[in-house]
Amino acid sequence: MRLITNTAIVVLTLLALIGAGVAQTAWIQQNELTASDGNANDTFGYSVAVSGSTVVVGTPYHTVGSNTAQGAVYVFVLSGKTWVQQAELTASDGTANDQFGYSVAVTNNTVVVGARNRTVGSNQSQGAAYVFVRSGAKWTQQAELTASDGANGDSFGTSVGLSGSAVVLGAPNKTVGSTAYQGAAYVFVESGGTWSQQSELTSSDGAFGDQFGSSVGVSGSTVVVGAWDKAVGLNSIQGVAYVFVRSGTMWSQQAELTASDGVANDWFGWSVAVAGNTVVVASPCHKSSSGCPIQPGPGAAYVFVQSGGTWSQQAELTASDGAAGDYFGWSVAVTGSTVVVGAPNHNVGSKQLQGAAYVFQQSGTKWSQQGALIASDGGANDGFGDSVAISGSTIVAGADGHIVGGNILGAAYVFVPPATLTPASATYQAQKAGTTSTAKTFTLTNNQTVSLTSIAISTTGDFAVSGKTCGTSLAAESKCTVSVTFTPTTTGKRTGKLSVKDGASNSPQTVSLSGTGD
Numbered sequence: 001m002r003l004i005t006n007t008a009i010v011v012l013t014l015l016a017l018i019g020a021g022v023a024q025t026a027w028i029q030q031n032e033l034t035a036s037d038g039n040a041n042d043t044f045g046y047s048v049a050v051s052g053s054t055v056v057v058g059t060p061y062h063t064v065g066s067n068t069a070q071g072a073v074y075v076f077v078l079s080g081k082t083w084v085q086q087a088e089l090t091a092s093d094g095t096a097n098d099q100f101g102y103s104v105a106v107t108n109n110t111v112v113v114g115a116r117n118r119t120v121g122s123n124q125s126q127g128a129a130y131v132f133v134r135s136g137a138k139w140t141q142q143a144e145l146t147a148s149d150g151a152n153g154d155s156f157g158t159s160v161g162l163s164g165s166a167v168v169l170g171a172p173n174k175t176v177g178s179t180a181y182q183g184a185a186y187v188f189v190e191s192g193g194t195w196s197q198q199s200e201l202t203s204s205d206g207a208f209g210d211q212f213g214s215s216v217g218v219s220g221s222t223v224v225v226g227a228w229d230k231a232v233g234l235n236s237i238q239g240v241a242y243v244f245v246r247s248g249t250m251w252s253q254q255a256e257l258t259a260s261d262g263v264a265n266d267w268f269g270w271s272v273a274v275a276g277n278t279v280v281v282a283s284p285c286h287k288s289s290s291g292c293p294i295q296p297g298p299g300a301a302y303v304f305v306q307s308g309g310t311w312s313q314q315a316e317l318t319a320s321d322g323a324a325g326d327y328f329g330w331s332v333a334v335t336g337s338t339v340v341v342g343a344p345n346h347n348v349g350s351k352q353l354q355g356a357a358y359v360f361q362q363s364g365t366k367w368s369q370q371g372a373l374i375a376s377d378g379g380a381n382d383g384f385g386d387s388v389a390i391s392g393s394t395i396v397a398g399a400d401g402h403i404v405g406g407n408i409l410g411a412a413y414v415f416v417p418p419a420t421l422t423p424a425s426a427t428y429q430a431q432k433a434g435t436t437s438t439a440k441t442f443t444l445t446n447n448q449t450v451s452l453t454s455i456a457i458s459t460t461g462d463f464a465v466s467g468k469t470c471g472t473s474l475a476a477e478s479k480c481t482v483s484v485t486f487t488p489t490t491t492g493k494r495t496g497k498l499s500v501k502d503g504a505s506n507s508p509q510t511v512s513l514s515g516t517g518d
C-alpha cells in the first residue's frame with residue numbers, strides 16, 4: 001500500500017482486520033499487466049492511469065541500471081483484445097531514490113510522472129515531474145517540471161492530475177510562510193510545447209501538518225486538492241478537500257469540502273477525483289473504532305456536486321461488504337456517472353489484504369454499488385485497489401504487492417463491462433423537419449467468452465434504425481454495428497435513445513441521442 005509519510009508528524013503502521021467476502025460483479029477482467037523487466041519489490045501498480053486505449057502504470061521503486069528506486073513507468077496500449085507494453089519511460093536525469101512513478105496521469109498522447117523524492121540542486125526530496133508526449137508509437141520526454149519556490153523536503157510530485165493542457169502537482173510537505181508541512185499544489189500549463197507554472201495554490205486556512213496536496217485532481221477549469229491531515233474544529237486529522245476554479249489565468253478557492261459525518265482520524269482527502277461538476281473525496285479511515293492507523297474503520301467516499309458555484313454533498317458511498325481495516329477509499333476515480341473506489345486491505349475469503357475495488361453508478365441523484373472487482377489470481381497481501389483509474393468503460397486497478405514468478409513485483413488489472421455500446425452519446429446536425437439525416441453508426445461489443453443472445457434493438461423519439469450488422473445473437477469477443485438516422489417531426493431540440501437488450505448482466509446498453517429540427 002502507498003503511504004504519504006512524514007516522520008515529523010506521524011509514523012504509520014497499517015493493520016488490517018478480517019473482512020467479509022466480495023460481492024459478485026458484472027465487470028470482466030480483460031487483462032493482467034506486468035512489467036517486461038520487473039524486479040522484486042518494484043511495486044508495479046503503485047500508481048495507474050488510463051485514457052482511451054492507453055494505460056500507464058507507475059513503478060516508483062524499480063531499479064534502473066544500478067540506481068535503486070529510481071523508478072520507471074510503463075505504457076500499455078490496446079491491440080485487438082489484448083493490452084501490450086508500448087514503452088518503458090524513465091527520467092533523462094534519473095538518479096537513485098527519485099521514486100519516479102510515485103504518481104502518474106495520462107490524457108490522449110501526454111503522460112505526466114511525479115518523482116516526489118528527487119533532489120533538485122541541493123534540495124533533497126524537493127521533487128520533480130516529467131512530461132512525455134507520444135508521436136506514433138514513440139514516447140519522448142518533453143519537459144521536467146519543478147516548483148518555482150521549491151525547497152528541501154517538499155515532496156513535489158506526490159500527486160498529479162492532468163486535463164487538457166493543464167497539470168496539477170501536489171507538494172504536501174511544503175512549508176508555507178513559517179508553517180511547516182502545510183502543503184501546496186502547483187498548476188502548469190502548456191503552450192506550443194513549452195510548460196510554465198501558472199499558479200501556486202494554498203488553502204485559505206492552512207495550518208501545520210495539513211498535508212495539502214497529498215492528493216489532487218483536475219477537470220477543465222476545476223482543481224480539487226486533498227488535505228487529509230487537517231484538523232476540523234477539535235477533530236484532529238479529520239481532513240478537508242478544497243476546490244479551486246480558474247478565470248482566465250487566475251485560480252481562486254471556491255469551496256472547502258468536509259464530510260457531513262466527519263470525525264477525528266477520518267483521513268478525509270486522502271484521495272480525490274473530479275470530473276465536470278462532480279468531486280469525489282474519500283476517507284479510508286472513516287468509522288475507526290479507536291483511531292487510524294491503529295484500528296482503522298471500513299472507510300467511506302463522498303460525492304459532491306456543484307450548482308451555481310455551490311458545492312453540496314450528494315452521497316456517501318460505502319462497500320456492501322465493508323469491514324474494519326479495509327481502507328475503502330484509499331484510491332478513487334470518477335468519470336461521468338461512474339465512481340470506482342479502491343479498498344486494498346479488504347480480505348477476500350481467507351486471503352487477507354488481497355484487496356478489492358468497488359464500482360458505483362449514478363441514477364438521478366442516487367448512487368448505488370454495481371459490483372466489486374477482484375483479481376482472477378489474487379493472493380494475500382496483493383493490495384489490489386491501492387490505485388484505481390477509469391476512462392469511459394475501462395477500469396484499471398493496481399496491486400503493487402502481487403507475486404509474479406515467486407517475487408513481489410506487482411501487477412495491474414484491466415476490467416471492462418460484459419457488453420458495451422459506443423459511443424455513449426451522439427448529437428446530430430440540425431435537420432429540416434420531415435427530412436432524414438445521414439446515419440450515425442454505433443458499435444455493440446461483446447467482451448464475454450459466451451455469446452449474447454436474444455438481442456433486441458430499439459429507438460425512441462425522432463430516431464430510427466436504418467441498418468445493422470447485429471443479428472439476434474453475437475458471438476463471444478466480437479462486434480456488430482447499428483446505424484441510426486434522425487428525422488425531426490418538428491422544430492427545436494429533439495432527444496431520444498438507442499437501446500440494446502442482449503442478456504448481458506449490464507443489459508440494456510443505451511446511447512443518448514439528440515438533434516435539432518429546423
